[in-house]
Amino acid sequence: MKSDTPVLLRHFINGEFVSSASTFDNICPVDGSLIAKVCEADQATVDAAVTAARKALDGPWGQMSVPQRAQLLHKVADGIQARFEEFVAAEVADTGRPVHQARSLDIARGIANFRSFADLASTANTDAYEMPTADGLGALNYTVRKPVGVVGIISPWNLPLLLFTWKVAPALACGNTVIAKPSEESPSSASLLAEVMRDAGVPPGVFNLIHGHGVNSAGEFLTRHAGIDALTFTGESRTGSAIMKAVADGVKEVSFELGGKNAAVVFEDADFDAAVAGVMRSSFTNSGQVCLCSERVYVHRSLFDKFVAAIKQKTEALKIDFPDAEGVDMGPLISHGHRDKVLSYYRLALEEGATVVSGGGVPHFGDARDQGAYVQPTVWTGLSDDARCTTEEIFGPVCHIAPFDDEEEIIRRVNDSKYGLACALWTTNLSRAHRVARRIHVGLVWVNTWYLRDLRTPFGGVKLSGLGREGGRYSLDFYSDVANICVKL
Ligand SMILES: NC(=O)c1ccc[n+]([C@@H]2O[C@H](COP(=O)([O-])OP(=O)(O)OC[C@H]3O[C@@H](n4cnc5c(N)ncnc54)[C@H](O)[C@@H]3O)[C@@H](O)[C@H]2O)c1
Numbered sequence: 001m002k003s004d005t006p007v008l009l010r011h012f013i014n015g016e017f018v019s020s021a022s023t024f025d026n027i028c029p030v031d032g033s034l035i036a037k038v039c040e041a042d043q044a045t046v047d048a049a050v051t052a053a054r055k056a057l058d059g060p061w062g063q064m065s066v067p068q069r070a071q072l073l074h075k076v077a078d079g080i081q082a083r084f085e086e087f088v089a090a091e092v093a094d095t096g097r098p099v100h101q102a103r104s105l106d107i108a109r110g111i112a113n114f115r116s117f118a119d120l121a122s123t124a125n126t127d128a129y130e131m132p133t134a135d136g137l138g139a140l141n142y143t144v145r146k147p148v149g150v151v152g153i154i155s156p157w158n159l160p161l162l163l164f165t166w167k168v169a170p171a172l173a174c175g176n177t178v179i180a181k182p183s184e185e186s187p188s189s190a191s192l193l194a195e196v197m198r199d200a201g202v203p204p205g206v207f208n209l210i211h212g213h214g215v216n217s218a219g220e221f222l223t224r225h226a227g228i229d230a231l232t233f234t235g236e237s238r239t240g241s242a243i244m245k246a247v248a249d250g251v252k253e254v255s256f257e258l259g260g261k262n263a264a265v266v267f268e269d270a271d272f273d274a275a276v277a278g279v280m281r282s283s284f285t286n287s288g289q290v291c292l293c294s295e296r297v298y299v300h301r302s303l304f305d306k307f308v309a310a311i312k313q314k315t316e317a318l319k320i321d322f323p324d325a326e327g328v329d330m331g332p333l334i335s336h337g338h339r340d341k342v343l344s345y346y347r348l349a350l351e352e353g354a355t356v357v358s359g360g361g362v363p364h365f366g367d368a369r370d371q372g373a374y375v376q377p378t379v380w381t382g383l384s385d386d387a388r389c390t391t392e393e394i395f396g397p398v399c400h401i402a403p404f405d406d407e408e409e410i411i412r413r414v415n416d417s418k419y420g421l422a423c424a425l426w427t428t429n430l431s432r433a434h435r436v437a438r439r440i441h442v443g444l445v446w447v448n449t450w451y452l453r454d455l456r457t458p459f460g461g462v463k464l465s466g467l468g469r470e471g472g473r474y475s476l477d478f479y480s481d482v483a484n485i486c487v488k489l
């Protein structure tokens with residue numbers, strides 16, 4: 001989308017928008033146009049943000065009661081609601097996603113995240129234990145939750161506002177102050193959120209926003225900063241590993257939501273049409289740029305040919321279009337750089353012996369979209385379980401479909417991965433569903449659905465997919481320190 005005079009996206013530190021000397025371009029992945037210039041935080045900028053966050057802990061924020069904080073978070077949610085279409089426009093400009101997705105998922109969840117953690121903080125209980133003592137008078141133990149302190153937040157570009165607020169909301173609900181860095185690929189909605197925070201009356205220094213890249217930029221300056229007390233990160237597994245090293249000397253607590261190579265399993269007794277529709281969603285939603293997407297699809301041999309034919313037909317019917325086009329199913333990838341990565345796997349798949357059932361290249365539109373970062377949704381068969389395309393996270397609109405014969409075999413094959421984030425099982429035999437679900441080594445299993453979310457549940461992965469859990473009281477456990485107080489009666 002053309003922008004005559006690109007805006008300048010600035011940092012938000014101590015309640016003020018501040019610039020920095022260097023900037024980088026924010027490019028629209030629909031047509032390659034310049035959306036904005038974005039300030040790049042240097043070490044001094046990050047220092048200033050950490051100082052402001054530390055100071056705010058000792059100010060009115062630190063004295064605020066839980067109900068007062070919760071009320072403020074609801075005001076932030078109200079503020080996002082009041083500027084809903086601006087947030088939609090910001091998210092769509094940065095990512096090229098369908099407008100209907102930005103409305104129904106991204107911005108809606110930004111509001112829900114603030115509301116759910118405001119309510120959770122207000123209603124969460126703590127523990128108490130009465131204990132007998134030798135003198136017969138007993139003692140009372142009770143736990144209290146205290147803020148961790150200054151929390152560093154680093155988020156990815158694939159669901160920008162959703163994943164940014166999924167960390168900011170509980171961190172603030174627990175009484176912390178934050179320095180939050182969105183991805184360099186998707187800075188716009190976070191910048192709008194800073195305005196909403198200011199207008200809602202969040203005290204200066206409580207929420208600080210810094211823009212920039214990772215290595216040798218804002219991200220790394222933040223993770224290495226002695227002044228943060230904890231670091232929460234969502235992004236690639238290898239980045240998580242680098243961040244773990246960066247915080248190790250300070251023994252800082254980390255929460256990691258990382259990569260995945262998730263499986264969908266269609267058993268012979270599945271509702272066929274539901275499974276086809278579900279696998280289409282879990283393969284191509286958000287152009288496959290969701291950590292929960294199914295890049296590995298396993299179908300019982302008895303259904304395999306029919307299932308592949310059905311997926312082929314539906315994939316070729318997907319409407320790949322501008323974000324605001326009527327009935328659009330899929331937009332571009334986030335950037336030309338990411339498109340190059342996905343296309344390198346499209347080429348690799350051929351070298352590894354894939355049969356291309358559908359897609360495998362770049363669509364030609366004959367309009368501005370040819371300057372965007374579009375790729376064809378792609379379906380493969382014929383690859384081995386140990387091919388790079390069936391073991392490495394591609395993070396694009398692609399899935400590989402393989403046949404299987406029995407339950408024991410498929411449990412072994414699904415678990416044979418260095419990742420362990422999510423899995424979707426399609427079967428009408430619910431005994432089988434419960435039996436298999438608990439044997440899949442992941443953090444999240446969906447049965448006869450995909451990406452259905454209750455925000456009270458634990459969210460996270462095992463192995464290279466992450467450390468810790470977010471959601472409900474699991475977030476409270478990360479964003480607060482629990483102390484036990486024992487009183488002799
Ligand atoms: N498990 C989950 O909940 C979840 C959710 C969304 C995305 N993801 C994963 O995120 C990845 C896609 O997102 P991405 O490309 O933005 O990931 P990424 O790791 O490249 O970047 C994520 C964020 O980390 C920053 N960063 C990069 N290197 C850094 C470093 N050395 N130190 C500090 N900060 C650094 C980036 O600037 C960005 O803000 C995929 O692997 C996807 O699976 C996981």
Ligand SMILES: N/C(=C\C=C\C=O)C(=O)O
Nearest residue numbers: 158166290291292453459
């Ligand atoms: N954390 C969540 C989604 C993660 C999506 C990954 O791309 C959520 O829905 O809360």
